[in-house]
Amino acid sequence: MRTLVIIPCKNLESHVANVIRAVHALDLGLDILVVNDGSTDETTRVAEDAGAVVVEHPVNLGKGAALATGFRYAVGEGYDTVITMDGDEQHDPASIPAFLDAIEQNGLDVVVGSRMDAVRDMPPLRVWTNRTTSRVVSHLAGHDIPDSQSGYRAIRTPVVDGMKLVTSRYDTESEILIRAGRRGFSIGAIPIESIYTGGISHINKFVDTLRFLRLVWRSLFWR
Secondary structure, three states: OOEEEEEEEOOOOOOHHHHHHHHHHOOOOOEEEEEEEOOOOOHHHHHHHHOOEEEEEOOOOOHHHHHHHHHHHHHHOOOOEEEEOOOOOOEOHHHHHHHHHHHHHHOOOEEEEEOOOOOOOOOHHHHHHHHHHHHHHHHHHOOOOOOOOOOOEEEEHHHHOOOOOOOOOOOHHHHHHHHHHHOOOOEEEEEOOEOOOOOOOOOOHHHHHHHHHHHHHHHOOOO
16 A cells, blocks of 8 residues: 655754655655745755655745645655645654554555544643544534544545545634545544644634634535
């Protein structure tokens, strides 16, 4: 099973190389694609020096757009599975074997890393938001998804091959789950631990909440 690790990045020159090296240290033969989403720092240089292939967006298009670029690359290059993870060191690469085992041994099409079994370090508002949005996405996707906002995932490439996304920001991660569930793909979850590094979040609580609500409304008319 050929697997590509997709890491969307914006201005992560101080973190992304550590993530890439940790993935390579697993010695699983994984390829790594960094999608540089309009960074103004040295993200591309440090990612390439650490051993990743880099695709660049000249301007910032959003995390969802970066994921879509990564999916197109994976499909075009014939990969069987992708792992999506953040480049700010909040996702522990040591969990990757568990994702791949869930895909191969359990026959799942999408595996989401759930942080909801270990929330003691997660801000209370984020806990409530994640649980609320996860209930909504679970209903729309037809699967029990405990942490729909987690970006740490394993996805078989047929799930995203030809998937026409209407979002381009953080709401894309919810859209992927809804569309995958509606198309009959199986979705499961494994527990993960997030590492809070104190970095600056690019999430705009008001704007991204509105985007999520708009996605929910639009998804009611999908077939």
